[in-house]
Amino acid sequence: MTNSSAIAHDFLTRGRCETCPIVDMHGHYGPFRGVYFPDPYADGMLRAMDRAGVARVVCSSHTSLVDPERGNREMAQVIRDHPDRFLGYRAINPNYADQVEAEIARFPHDAGFVGFKFHPSGNCYPLTGDNYLPALEYAHQQRLIVLSHTWGASQYDSPEMLGEVAPKYPEATFIMGHSGYGEWDAAFGVARENPNVYLDLTAAYKVAGIIERMCSEVGSEKVLFGTDLPWFDPYYCIGCICFSHITDDERRNILHRTAERLLAPFLTGSQPPEGKQERRGSD
Amino acid sequence: MRFFDCNVGFGQPPNAPATVLRTAEELVRELDFCGVAEALVHYTAIEHESAQAGNCLVVDETADHARLHPTWAILPPQTHEFGTVHEFLADMRRDGVRALRAYPEEHRYLLNALTFGPLFEEIVPRRIPLMVGPHWAAITQLLADFPDLTVVIVGHGDWGDDRYFRPLVARYPRLHLDTSNYQTPDGIADFVGQYGRERLIYGSGFPPFQMGGALLTLARADISDEGKEAIAGESLRRLLREAAP
Numbered sequence: 001m002t003n004s005s006a007i008a009h010d011f012l013t014r015g016r017c018e019t020c021p022i023v024d025m026h027g028h029y030g031p032f033r034g035v036y037f038p039d040p041y042a043d044g045m046l047r048a049m050d051r052a053g054v055a056r057v058v059c060s061s062h063t064s065l066v067d068p069e070r071g072n073r074e075m076a077q078v079i080r081d082h083p084d085r086f087l088g089y090r091a092i093n094p095n096y097a098d099q100v101e102a103e104i105a106r107f108p109h110d111a112g113f114v115g116f117k118f119h120p121s122g123n124c125y126p127l128t129g130d131n132y133l134p135a136l137e138y139a140h141q142q143r144l145i146v147l148s149h150t151w152g153a154s155q156y157d158s159p160e161m162l163g164e165v166a167p168k169y170p171e172a173t174f175i176m177g178h179s180g181y182g183e184w185d186a187a188f189g190v191a192r193e194n195p196n197v198y199l200d201l202t203a204a205y206k207v208a209g210i211i212e213r214m215c216s217e218v219g220s221e222k223v224l225f226g227t228d229l230p231w232f233d234p235y236y237c238i239g240c241i242c243f244s245h246i247t248d249d250e251r252r253n254i255l256h257r258t259a260e261r262l263l264a265p266f267l268t269g270s271q272p273p274e275g276k277q278e279r280r281g282s283d
Numbered sequence: 284m285r286f287f288d289c290n291v292g293f294g295q296p297p298n299a300p301a302t303v304l305r306t307a308e309e310l311v312r313e314l315d316f317c318g319v320a321e322a323l324v325h326y327t328a329i330e331h332e333s334a335q336a337g338n339c340l341v342v343d344e345t346a347d348h349a350r351l352h353p354t355w356a357i358l359p360p361q362t363h364e365f366g367t368v369h370e371f372l373a374d375m376r377r378d379g380v381r382a383l384r385a386y387p388e389e390h391r392y393l394l395n396a397l398t399f400g401p402l403f404e405e406i407v408p409r410r411i412p413l414m415v416g417p418h419w420a421a422i423t424q425l426l427a428d429f430p431d432l433t434v435v436i437v438g439h440g441d442w443g444d445d446r447y448f449r450p451l452v453a454r455y456p457r458l459h460l461d462t463s464n465y466q467t468p469d470g471i472a473d474f475v476g477q478y479g480r481e482r483l484i485y486g487s488g489f490p491p492f493q494m495g496g497a498l499l500t501l502a503r504a505d506i507s508d509e510g511k512e513a514i515a516g517e518s519l520r521r522l523l524r525e526a527a528p
Contacts (some may be wrong), residue, residue, distance in 0.1 A: 001318030008495075015503045036445035038473040044520045047466040051503065184301070203441075206464070208493045209301025231443070232466040236496040243317050243495025 007251050008242035009234075012112035016053030020252055023259035024049070024234065026147060026202040026226025027059035029078060039232040046085060052234040055256070056085055056263070059229075060117035064091035068103050072110070079112035087266065088259050089117035089147050094131035095124075098140060104138050113268045115145030115173070122149065125159045138204035145262060147175040147200070150185030159183050163190035166197045175224060178205045185214065189217045191237075194202060196263075201254065202226035205237045211244040211254075220250035221258050284502060288341065289376040289382075290414070290437045290461050290486030290495075294327035296321045307344045307351055314350070317494045319487075321350045323382055323519065327490070329356050330389050352523070354382045354414065359392050360401045368402050372409070375528035382435075382526065385415040394421045396428035408498050410525040412459075419447040423522050426455045433457045433522065439465030440464035445474075452478050457521070458513060462497045462514065463488030466520065471504040471514070480510035484519050 003009075031040050038044060049057060059078070059254035064071025067089045075088045089102055090113045092100050108111060116135050120127040127148055139146050146169075150157045159180030166174045179199040180187030191197045199222055214223045227237050241251055293310040295303055300423060307324075314322060329337025334356035336434065344432065346350040355375065358364045362380055365371040375381070383406070387394040396403070402458065406413065410433050417439035426432065438446065441464060451458055453482045464485040465471065474483060485501055487494040 002312075002315045003317065011499060011500055037443065037467065038469050044468065051505065113334040199301055206466075206492045206496050207301060208490050211493070213301050233468040233470065233500050235500045236466045237501075239495035239497070239499025240493040241495075242499060243493065245316075 003243060005248050007241060007248050007255075011238055013241055014161070015051060018053075019057040020255050022056050022225055022234065022238070023256045023263065024057040024225040024227050024229060024232050025175060025259050025262075026200050027057040027145065027229040029059045029061040029075060032062045032231075035231065037230045042082060042086070044262070045230050046082070047281055048229060048234055049085065052238060054234050056087060057227075057229055058087040058089060058114060058145075058147075058245065060089040064117070065119050065122050066093065066272045067101055067122060068093050068096075070255055072106070073101060073112075076110040076112070079110070083112060086112065087263065088113040089115055091117040091119070092132065093134050094118075094120075097131045100131055100134055102164055104134055107138070107142075107195060112266075113259055114263060115139055115147065118146060118148040118157075120149060120161075121151055121154050124156060126155070128156045128164055132165075136165065136172065138170050139172035141169045141171070142172075143265070145173045147177055149177040150180040150187070152180050152186075158216070159187040159188070159190045162197065163194065166194045170196055172196060173198065177226075178202050179210075179214070184210065188214065188217045191222055198258070199221075199223045200226045201237060201241075202228050203232070203242040204244075211241060212246060215246050215250050220246065220253040223254045224262075225255050232249055284515040285497050285509055286317075286485060286498065287519045288314070288322040288487050288489075289435060289484045289519050290463050290488050291322040291326045292490055293327075293344070293363045294338050294468075296490070297326045297331050302490065304490075306473050307348050311348060311350065313489075313494060317498055319485075319494070319498070320516070321352065322367045323352045323354055323523075324355075325354050325384055326521030329384065330386060334358050334386070334390055338365075342380070346376045346417050352382075353378065353380050356390065357383050357385055357399070357402060357413070358390060359398045361398070368405050371402070372405060375411075381523045381528065382412045382414060385413055387415075387418055387421060394418065394473055396425055400428075403432055407431050407433075409527045410522075411528060412522050412526060413513075414461075417444055417447070419444075423451060426451060426458065430455055433526075435459045435461055435484055435522075437461040438464050439484055440466060443467050443470070446527075449477075452482055458482070459518070461488070462501055463492055465497070466500065469505060471501060471505050475506050475510055475514075480506065480513040481518050484522075485499075485515045
C-alpha cells in the first residue's frame with residue numbers, strides 16, 4: 001500500500017485512531033420502511049460506533065420525519081439514556097404547521113438537541129416554504145444547527161434552495177445533508193459563499209474523487225463526517241476518507257475537528273436546556 | 284489481506300466525474316495506493332459506448348498488466364454481434380477472459396432464458412461467472428431457469444437490499460454478492476453468520492465508488508481472519524480457477 005496516511009494505517013490495522021475520535025453529524029435512529037438493518041436501535045448503533053471509534057452521533061429518529069411528536073420523544077429518550085454518545089436534531093414536518101410550533105415550544109425542555117432536522121424531499125415540501133420559517137427563525141435566534149436533506153436537482157431541497165435560505169439566518173448553522181448529491185458545483189458554491197453552510201459527507205463520500213474536490217474547492221474545515229447510521233457502516237465513510245488523496249490534517253478536520261467546534265456550545269456541563277438560556281437568549 | 288477486487292473499471296466516461304482513471308497504468312497506481320493486489324476489470328466504454336468497444340479495449344489495455352483480469356459484456360446470441368456462442372467462448376479463451384458482465388438496461392435486452400438460453404446453457408457447466416447489477420426481478424427469474432448459473436451481483440445496496448437477495452442466497456448456492464456497496468452496519472458479519480464466508484466477494488465498484496469504502500469495511504468486519512481472506516480474494520480466485528471457457 002502506497003497510501004502513507006498514519007490515520008489510514010491506524011484504521012486498517014487497529015480499527016480506530018486514538019488521536020482522531022470521530023463525530024458523526026448525520027445519524028438517524030430506528031427501523032425504516034424499505035431497509036433491512038441488523039440492529040437499528042441504540043445497542044446496535046453503539047456497537048458500530050465503538051468498533052470504529054465514533055465518539056458521538058447527532059441523530060433524528062426515522063419516526064420523527066413522519067410524526068415529529070412521537071419521533072422526537074423517542075429520540076429524547078435515547079439521548080437521556082446515552083447522553084455522552086447521542087445528540088439530537090428535532091425533526092420538523094412542515095406539512096403540519098401546528099406541530100411545527102409545538103416542536104419549537106418543546107425545544108428548550110429536552111436536553112441534547114442541537115437544532116432541527118428538515119427533510120423537504122421526504123415530506124414533499126420545499127425548503128423555501130413558509131412552514132419552515134418559524135423553525136428557521138428560532139434556529140437563528142438560538143444559534144442552533146439545521147441539518148437539511150439536500151439532493152441535486154430536487155424540487156424540494158436543491159443546493160440552490162439552501163443557498164436561498166441560509167443567508168437570511170446567519171446565526172444558524174446549516175448542514176447541507178448529502179451535499180446536494182449530484183449537483184456538486186452548485187453545492188460547493190453555496191458552501192463557499194455562505195460562512196454558515198457546511199457540506200455533509202453522508203452518501204456523498206462514496207463518489208470517487210468527491211472528497212478531494214470538497215477539500216480543494218471548499219476547504220476541509222467545512223466538510224463534516226456523516227453516515228446516516230443505522231443505514232451505513234461508519235467504516236465505509238472512514239475508508240473513503242482514509243483512501244482519498246488528501247492530507248491527514250484535512251482528514252482530522254473532516255473526522256472530528258469541525259464537528260467538535262460546532263457542537264462545543266451544546267456540550268457544556270450536563271447540558272440541561274435551561275443551562276443554555278444565557279447563551280441562547282430568551283425564548 | 285490479499286485483496287482481489289472483482290468490480291473495477293477504467294477509461295474515460297462521457298460525463299466528467301470527479302475522478303477519471305483513463306489508463307491501466309493509472310488504475311494500477313490507484314490499486315497500489317489502496318493495497319489491492321489484483322482486479323477483475325472492465326473498460327467504461329462497455330457501459331457508455333458499446334459492448335464491442337469495451338470488450339476490445341479492456342483486452343488491449345490490460346495486456347501488459349498481469350494483475351488486471353479482463354471481463355466482457357454479453358449480448359443476445361440471436362443478434363450474432365459476437366459470432367456464435369462457441370466462437371464467443373473461443374474468443375474468451377484466446378483473450379484470457381474468465382468472467383462476463385450483463386448490462387440489461389444499457390444494452391437494452393431482457394436478461395432471461397428466452398434471450399440467453401443458448402449462451403447460459405454453455406456457461407453453466409463451464410462455471411463462468413456472470414456479473415450483473417441488482418436487477419432483482421430478472422435475476423430471480425434467471426436463477427429459476429438456470430439454478431446452477433454462477434452469478435455475482437455487483438453494486439447492490441444503497442437501501443440495504445437484503446430483503447431481495449437473502450431468499451435467493453438461501454436457494455441458489457452458486458449465487459454470490461459483491462461488497463462494493465454493502466454498507467449495512469455489521470452487514471458482512473450478519474451475512475456471514477447466516478450464509479458462510481464463501482458467498483461474499485470483495486469489490487470496490489470503482490468507478491463511480493471510491494475504492495477505500497468497501498476495503499476498510501471488509502478489513503474491519505467483525506468476522507474471522509479466515510473469513511476476511513475468503514471475501515477479500517480467495518473466493519474470487521477459486522471462482523476464476525473453476526471457470527473454463
